[in-house]
Amino acid sequence: MEKAVLKLFFVAVFMFIPLLGHSSSSTEENRELDRWFQKLDYSKPKLTRFHFYFHDTVSGPDQTSLPVVPSPKSIKPSLTLFGQVNIFDNPLTKEPEITSERLGVAQGLYSFASQEEYSVLLAMTIVFTSGTNNGSSVTILGRNPVLQPRREFPIVGGTGDFRLARGFATASNYVANASMAIVEYNVTVLHY
Template sequence: MGKVVGPVLKLFFVVLFMSSSVHSSSNIEEKRESDHRFQKLLCSKQKLTRLHFYFHDIVSGQAQTTVMVVSPAKTVKPSPTWFGQVNMFDNPLTKGPELTSKLLGHAQGLYGYASQVDISLLVAMTFIITNGRHDGSSFTVLGRNTVTDSTRELPIVGGTGKFRLARGFATAKTYFFNDTVAIVEYNIVVIHY
């Protein structure tokens, strides 16, 4: 039995060594290609893009685009600011304020009611453009949105496609609000490569 185990172990270690060296050379090639693309991107000229659209946050009804995924904790006195509630959404972005206006993309993400003092949201969302010259590209916003302020500013923290290495800001202004829907006008200023 000992005569068989020795050669089998040698063969096992040879195969293991060969597969790890092939795997590691494959990783090295992928890393080189990734580094090359990144260097090429950094050597290209930065672009500034301005976008404008309307965000439709529909919280009830047949066309609902937002759902509550975490309800506020049960307390003796309910919070007037909905503190602790978290909603997930997939909201249409349109050219005009009407929902029937031309669809430009979607905003997907979540917002949580993060303040015990005022109605402020912690927002994490990605704007996905599905129309026009930026079709298939996206950028991500992460920040505080005090919805009772007339204009809010949120930072852009990254992007994909034509918005790689994106940074900039989004200003939000409530266009219309009732128990069913909030329509928010967004002006975007994004720097990208």
């Protein structure tokens, strides 16, 4: 009998411990999110377009992209860098010059995912650091055959002003060489 009571006591304690950790701020945040979701029934999606330049520097003193997993050479050398994974924190600017107005950063990773062509799997979050969307973000996930003149990617989500974002982005190389690339992006986002 004592074991059953003791067991019941521990079950009750462990069920209620998580409830004790909730603060009034998390409760208010939950209420705010509930109100936001309730408004969706009456909201129409907004369409927002962005244009910017992505600066990816893979070598030199201002490097913004680093290989964190090298291409495995034990299988066979790959001209496409198959298997390599890079992580990046790249500036986004209004014009192609790195000195032009900074709009935000692109943070994420790309993995070289093809044995036949120079193509990467891109997972990138665009974080706006200026303007009316400061602090909001949009996330892209998709295949990027980097040598093609124009590529298209899906928008898979967003935060802040871009909650429940969906849409697409197109990219074109403005400048590309062995040490860096400047990529022109046009982004179309549907959000609430």
